[in-house]
Amino acid sequence: MRPLDPPKRLLLGPGPSMVAPRVYQAMSKPVVGYLDPYCFQVIEEIQAGLRNVFGTKNELTIPISGTGSAGMETAVANFAEPGEKFAVFVNGFFSERINEMARRQGAQIVRLEKPWGEIFDDAEAREFIQRERPRVVAYVQAETSTGAFQPGKAICEAAHEADALVIADCVTSLGGMPVEVDATGIDIAYSCSQKCLSCPPGLSPVTVSPRAWKRLESRTTPVQSWYLDLKLLEAYYKGHKYHHTVPISMLYALHEGLSLVEEEGLEKRWERHRRNHLALVAALEKMGLAMHVAQGRRLWTLNTPRVPHGIDDMNIRKRLLDGHGIEILGGFGPLAGKVFRIGLMGSSSTEENVALLADALGKALAAERSQAARS
């Protein structure tokens, strides 16, 4: 085995993002056991910090011991039941993933679809829920595959009128823009550690409303996942009863990431993300790139300029990685080859990074065009 010697990347893709130096230091703190009083102190502070970024008073607010997709599976596996109606607003890669997870749980899935990058308006969201009257409604607040932000208030109101629970994917919004779980009416939200919280991947914050908890208590079929069973997890996080060995070094990381949020102030942090997003959009438009998502519907955290006609996005990404050490990614599915995905999340969202990326991307596009002209 060769000694570890990772290249220094500027991570401006859809995640992982740059890890704050203090977070690296936190992970080097000595490990303690999963029943150590200090472990529970760290967990309690993490829970308070997570409630702050989620915008919730939900008692059951915990870090799942897996990456963002484990958080998604926690939400789906605990609340989708075999044969019950599960509604998904489908407008991107991650809503398709929710659909796939619910299918595996045996739920009866109903879908409302939009092209990737568009969002659902209040009237159509309401009409869909009123027509279908599902038990659970899922939508993606921050669609990492498209860069679109889906408001949730109308969805949550209609869902609650129909006695449905609402799951929202906040993987790319938590810590970077307002998530507002309680004000929106979201029942179950999940996110990840490696985007706007400036930590490495490995944890998935999840929050569960009292209304959702009540549903869980009346559930008659067992949750198929033991590892992600929220009742067992609650017994550990609240009751300190052994469930699994929590990843303590990652908990230290998340604790530090949330301390950074607290020190910066949540609203100031949102404003930083918004400001750098607007600066990037201005720079991209100045170099002639069009944004895929309409103004006013864009995430502040993940930007999706369209790949200019005649340009191969893979070549540009390779030029950025090899020539500048900058990672950005391309599109999935219907957006493959059509958009770049540029993240400005957590520690990655700085004025300097906007300038670096704009400069490097401009050069890569120019070089690519000049090479195309020569050949």
Add this chain to the structure above:
Amino acid sequence: MRPLDPPKRLLLGPGPSMVAPRVYQAMSKPVVGYLDPYCFQVIEEIQAGLRNVFGTKNELTIPISGTGSAGMETAVANFAEPGEKFAVFVNGFFSERINEMARRQGAQIVRLEKPWGEIFDDAEAREFIQRERPRVVAYVQAETSTGAFQPGKAICEAAHEADALVIADCVTSLGGMPVEVDATGIDIAYSCSQKCLSCPPGLSPVTVSPRAWKRLESRTTPVQSWYLDLKLLEAYYKGHKYHHTVPISMLYALHEGLSLVEEEGLEKRWERHRRNHLALVAALEKMGLAMHVAQGRRLWTLNTPRVPHGIDDMNIRKRLLDGHGIEILGGFGPLAGKVFRIGLMGSSSTEENVALLADALGKALAAERSQAARS
């Protein structure tokens, strides 16, 4: 939130164990993306290192992005099928956990039971499998709740004759004593990062035989877990197709932990664990403690002396933690209050730690007895 300031513990419980200093350093290396060529280089070296400690040539040998129980759930969720017969050798807490996971998958469970701390002999194992002819057989090689080692050769032979697959829990053996997946005939084995591999908790190494892979390919019902679906995981680890954002800092840790195994030499590492285990047993017996598991059936990694009559194990553990900063744990279920669980795993398995623990435990027992005599 208060600044992180964990107490320095000497971790001699059933895990997490002491993390090697170089592993802490590894986690502070810069994060790269999940599609970065460097990420795949690290993963490939981890796979080679894991094959070495597992004693296998299995191509599908990967770290699951969760703790040891996620590895257990990977094994069960991919290979237990609704209505199919799933046999469990039950002689401790973790075989009960396998049973519970298989129940949630809808498998038809058959059990062979023994008191906690005993193991199954070849004849009874064979007879059970021949009688039941299950599709899957599961046993715990290294039972963390009892300290017993279960040999697997007879189980695997009988299972293969019946065309069954064998799952073995190697959570407490991997890297500390011979696991020998291929020589034993185990089809699916899983472990964890935080015991004999000297890393923090957060990853679960899993290995899958070609025979088990064939079963997976012919599986007709979908695996209920998307996050732990081995076919999707293989597509990422082998085909470099996006599945989830792998916890790269934990992968760095595991890479370093496996480098340490390589440098020490696997057989020398086993011998170190055996030697320190024997020294601890001698010390415990010298102070009048009886071992719960019969000689020749004991793990080298996790020791279970019986709690002396009239002693409250909680008081002893509190004395060790508060007075000496040493963590050991007690028993579960039928062994609650009856055994101590003392781990000597990975970096925790040293001559010095044996001496420290023996000294501190001796003092704690003496203090407890003298307090009892006074009151």
